[in-house]
Amino acid sequence: MPMIYADGCLLNVSVEGRDGGPTLMLSNALGCTLQMWEPQMAALSKLFRIIRYDRRGHGKSGVPPGPYSMERFGRDVLAILDDLNIARTHWCGLSMGGMVGQWLGAHAPERFDRIILANTNCYYPDPANWHARIKTVKEGGLAAIAETVISGWLTTGFREREPQITAKIKAMLSASPVEGYIACCEALSTLDQRELLPRIKSPTLVIAGRHDQSTPVAAGEYIRSRIPSASMTILDAAHISNVEQSHAFTEAVTGFLMQQ
């Protein structure tokens, strides 16, 4: 796995999949690592050269002092593409990964072919929830929020049907570096990318989860309505829809990226 420097931060990057195939970059959610994409890897790596990475503050990447910003996250991605000599790529980001995708689609359109924005938002009108979460994590670490966050990530039905997958996802969240998690929550507390959306000219697919209360269908619908060539798919899932509806998610991604 290459480690790539961006603005003094080492980023953990993985390059796999079809040599010479079109490139697809996958971008993780808050509190997840590049491992969150495991359910998609077998199918997608047959078709694409897959670049995954841990966003700064996550996984095996560095955790420089915060607060972070969408611009910083976006510039980290451009540093990865430059280092790997990749001129253009498709993008699929879920939640925070979708927010970074919005920034990139608007600021570096020449680097992105098709863009997938899954279970994401462009604006939080009330930062109070993020401030409360930051306080709880400062006092009690990730363990203090893990149960509540997981109940928003996966529906009750899925958690009951798939206790092992649920435990794995919870372990990934619980292992998140506290300082990095807080710095990302600070970036989310000031998020407002509404003005960027009309500047995204790439064909875009918005994926939403019917049961997602963190980034509800209405948030996805708002994003779809502001991006000129965007379409939308709704999956029967909560927030981490690529895990809960792994096959449907993979099919939505391949269908959109392979369409002529």
Ligand SMILES: O=C(O)CC1=CCC(=O)O1
């Ligand atoms: O982690 C959550 O609770 C939901 C979420 C919002 C933005 C993000 O990346 O995750």
